[in-house]
Amino acid sequence: MSLLTVNNLSVSYGAIEAIRNCSLRVEQGEIVTLIGGNGAGKSTMLRTISGLLTPKQGTIQFERKEIQGQPPHRIAQSGLVHVPEGRGIFANLTVEENLQLGAYSRNDHAEIRKDRERALELFPRVRERLKQAAGTLSGGEQQMVAIARAMLSRPRLLMLDEPSLGLAPQIVQTIFQVIREINNSGTTILLVEQNAAMALKVAHRAYVIEVGSIEMDGPAAELASSDEVRKAYLGAH
Amino acid sequence: MMRGTSSVGSDAAAVAKSEAAEVAVKGNGWTGLIPIAIGILIALVLHFSLPAPQRSYNTQILQIIGIVIVLAVSLNIVNGMTGQFSIGHAGFMAVGGYTAASITYYGSMLLWGSTVKHGGFLGSGDWLFLGSCLAGGLVAAIAGYVVGLPSLRLRGDYLAIVTLGFGEIIRVVLQQTGPLIEDIEALQSVGLKQLVPPPLGGSLGFSGIPKYTNLFWVYSILAITLVVAYRLKSSSAGRSMISVREDEIAAQAMGVNIARQKVTAFVVAAFFAGVAGGLFAHSTGTVSPKDAGFQQSFDYVIMTVLGGRGSISGVTLAAVFLTVLPELLRDFEQYRLIVYALLLIIMMLVRPQGLLGIHEVWEMFNRRRRKAETSGSDVSPAEVGS
Numbered sequence: 001m002s003l004l005t006v007n008n009l010s011v012s013y014g015a016i017e018a019i020r021n022c023s024l025r026v027e028q029g030e031i032v033t034l035i036g037g038n039g040a041g042k043s044t045m046l047r048t049i050s051g052l053l054t055p056k057q058g059t060i061q062f063e064r065k066e067i068q069g070q071p072p073h074r075i076a077q078s079g080l081v082h083v084p085e086g087r088g089i090f091a092n093l094t095v096e097e098n099l100q101l102g103a104y105s106r107n108d109h110a111e112i113r114k115d116r117e118r119a120l121e122l123f124p125r126v127r128e129r130l131k132q133a134a135g136t137l138s139g140g141e142q143q144m145v146a147i148a149r150a151m152l153s154r155p156r157l158l159m160l161d162e163p164s165l166g167l168a169p170q171i172v173q174t175i176f177q178v179i180r181e182i183n184n185s186g187t188t189i190l191l192v193e194q195n196a197a198m199a200l201k202v203a204h205r206a207y208v209i210e211v212g213s214i215e216m217d218g219p220a221a222e223l224a225s226s227d228e229v230r231k232a233y234l235g236a237h
Numbered sequence: 238m239m240r241g242t243s244s245v246g247s248d249a250a251a252v253a254k255s256e257a258a259e260v261a262v263k264g265n266g267w268t269g270l271i272p273i274a275i276g277i278l279i280a281l282v283l284h285f286s287l288p289a290p291q292r293s294y295n296t297q298i299l300q301i302i303g304i305v306i307v308l309a310v311s312l313n314i315v316n317g318m319t320g321q322f323s324i325g326h327a328g329f330m331a332v333g334g335y336t337a338a339s340i341t342y343y344g345s346m347l348l349w350g351s352t353v354k355h356g357g358f359l360g361s362g363d364w365l366f367l368g369s370c371l372a373g374g375l376v377a378a379i380a381g382y383v384v385g386l387p388s389l390r391l392r393g394d395y396l397a398i399v400t401l402g403f404g405e406i407i408r409v410v411l412q413q414t415g416p417l418i419e420d421i422e423a424l425q426s427v428g429l430k431q432l433v434p435p436p437l438g439g440s441l442g443f444s445g446i447p448k449y450t451n452l453f454w455v456y457s458i459l460a461i462t463l464v465v466a467y468r469l470k471s472s473s474a475g476r477s478m479i480s481v482r483e484d485e486i487a488a489q490a491m492g493v494n495i496a497r498q499k500v501t502a503f504v505v506a507a508f509f510a511g512v513a514g515g516l517f518a519h520s521t522g523t524v525s526p527k528d529a530g531f532q533q534s535f536d537y538v539i540m541t542v543l544g545g546r547g548s549i550s551g552v553t554l555a556a557v558f559l560t561v562l563p564e565l566l567r568d569f570e571q572y573r574l575i576v577y578a579l580l581l582i583i584m585m586l587v588r589p590q591g592l593l594g595i596h597e598v599w600e601m602f603n604r605r606r607r608k609a610e611t612s613g614s615d616v617s618p619a620e621v622g623s
Contacts, residue, residue: 052486071496072489081490088487090480092547092595101480104473105492146487153491 001064003028003188004157009058011048018044020212031189033203035196035233041212042192043085046161050082051075077105081155085162087146091135095126095145098134102152119148122178140171159190176202196233200224276460284453300520302560303455304513307462309540309556310549311509317546319502320482321388325400326510326537328407331529332380333373333511334518335437338446340369345447350421354447366449370515377511378504385503389496404534411526412440442525450520462509466549478502543584545591550598
């Protein structure tokens with residue numbers, strides 16, 4: 001049984017259908033990436049899974065329970081944690097407070113402390129910034145805080161929306177390395193990316209979404225070498 | 238990138254320190270009440286050390302300052318911490334004030350036959366008064382719940398209009414109330430006809446309220462308000478309110494129920510506004526429909542803006558400043574509004590984030606010190622991200 005199963009999902013903004021009949025699944029322990037161009041419906045997919053949007057039809061099952069239509073905070077509490085596009089940092093709070101908010105719905109203080117330590121080991125840079133207002137950090141550091149914060153809520157599925165957006169190539173490398181480390185320590189990841197090359201490198205499996213429907217899927221390595229994907233997303237001629 | 242072991246050690250120390258601070262703030266059991274006890278002690282000293290004629294000008298001003306601080310600090314929970322924009326705070330104050338006034342006015346008439354102040358310091362009249370203020374707070378809190386509900390769907394300007402409308406509705410409704418019942422005989426022979434609309438004074442206002450409010454009550458309640466506001470701010474509940482202000486989507490992704498946080502903010506703020514309304518009614522002896530109006534609400538909004546959103550001490554300072562200033566300018570009556578407006582404009586130009594931004598007074602000093610400490614370290618200044 002998959003950790004997350006999306007079945008025939010359709011989502012529309014008013015009269016415009018952003019996602020049509022999409023199905024995907026994420027197995028325990030995988031990194032699955034959803035790649036596609038601008039406006040293909042990638043973020044819409046994540047926002048629907050995390051409850052920010054209500055689907056017009058279709059089902060979303062997380063750990064065998066149907067979650068479509070539930071309020072977002074309930075879904076987050078059940079372990080499906082979304083790092084929104086543009087990072088969603090609490091700019092006027094310190095980095096420390098941002099991390100504390102990550103553990104908002106947890107009560108096991110000893111475990112939270114351990115998770116905090118683990119998150120800070122992943123991102124030494126974040127540790128240096130703990131007392132600083134999060135808004136004064138660089139874009140890359142903010143992305144690190146956003147991921148560290150999400151880790152503090154102990155996600156069973158971590159959904160990252162464009163973690164490489166607007167970051168320097170070197171920072172992108174760091175972020176993706178950490179994504180792999182997080183996955184190695186047992187967290188399942190659903191990654192939405194425009195940077196298809198990077199995403200396909202770290203992911204196990206991939207889905208290609210185009211104008212609202214899933215056009216291709218398969219092992220990431222296979223897709224990375226397929227002509228269509230290379231032409232459309234990897235810039236090969 | 239990694240710093241030396243010594244700095245890791247200092248980091249651990251800092252964590253331990255911040256945890257200790259958290260324990261100190263949260264307290265365990267009764268120790269958390271110490272700040273409130275200190276506040277009440279100060280209130281007692283104030284009450285007994287100031288000259289006896291309670292109605293002296295300075296005492297009156299001191300009372301009003303305390304009440305205004307309660308109003309501004311409570312509004313700050315909605316406008317500053319949670320990031321909603323309410324300009325109907327005076328409406329909640331009036332709801333509380335009228336509720337409390339009708340309880341003490343008609344209550345003491347029924348209990349003691351007249352509306353004259355009953356009993357000495359902490360006598361039976363005082364307890365009736367305290368109960369009426371709490372009742373005022375509760376009724377205002379219910380109103381806060383009702384007004385908080387649209388905040389789940391409305392944002393920014395639209396929410397502001399709803400809260401503005403609430404204040405105006407309260408004002409107009411209060412204008413339509415019937416005349417007061419002035420003595421015990423009339424009250425005993427009252428018929429249903431005189432109770433619809435309720436006898437709350439109509440557009441002339443509710444007057445003749447026994448003046449139970451004194452410095453002790455004002456500053457005790459102020460102490461409680463400040464401690465509650467501060468502990469709320471430094472608690473997980475307060476942080477989740479601030480997260481709603483900062484980014485609703487990210488807050489939801491952290492499992493914060495933003496609907497509940499918004500309504501809670503409205504309810505808590507309205508409760509304190511209602512209690513302050515009770516204090517106000519029993520301080521001047523009158524409360525009138527215009528006290529619910531836009532002008533009053535706006536004064537409190539200005540205080541939260543000047544003080545800095547979310548800064549309790551900043552808003553407190555702004556409330557003191559903006560209450561004292563018009564009094565000082567009383568001699569220059571005709572220039573008063575000009576100076577007032579000019580000060581506001583200058584403030585907006587020079588420090589748009591408010592006096593203290595989101596920080597507290599003492600944090601400003603800490604920050605300066607920390608900056609001095611870290612200026613020599615290897616931490617490069619962060620480039621500001623988008």
